[in-house]
Amino acid sequence: MIKLIDKFKTKQFGLLLIILGAFIPSIFYPFTSLTPAGLEAKVAFAMKGISYDTRLQELEVVLVKGEWKGERRGGYYEGRIAIPYRYPMALGILLAFIGIGIVAFYKNRRETD
Numbered sequence: 001m002i003k004l005i006d007k008f009k010t011k012q013f014g015l016l017l018i019i020l021g022a023f024i025p026s027i028f029y030p031f032t033s034l035t036p037a038g039l040e041a042k043v044a045f046a047m048k049g050i051s052y053d054t055r056l057q058e059l060e061v062v063l064v065k066g067e068w069k070g071e072r073r074g075g076y077y078e079g080r081i082a083i084p085y086r087y088p089m090a091l092g093i094l095l096a097f098i099g100i101g102i103v104a105f106y107k108n109r110r111e112t113d
Contacts, residue, residue: 014102021096028088032059036077059085 034042038058045052066080 011103011106014099014106017095017099017102019099021092021094021099024092024095025085025089028061028085031061032085033062034058035060035082056086056089057084061085061088 034054035058038054041058042052042054060082061084062080062082064079064081066077068075069078070076
């Protein structure tokens, strides 16, 4: 009986990892913003009348906004804490693949005990 519960929880844990892996990037996406370099490229293309599609490398999740110091182009943020969006995306993909591996390699054997 205990082995049956453990197997059920193992498969359930794998499904939970798949769901978490799908939702982590989705949850963080509304909090993303462009990096200063990505924003500069977007403005430069917009001034020429060209549409600019952002790349994954140009997105970041800003935890603490900070304060802009210096000039427009030569400035920097002071006290800003930001995580590149590719890290939550990679974490979500990793968790989903671990969950798929747990569910795929789960052995569904009947034991006669």
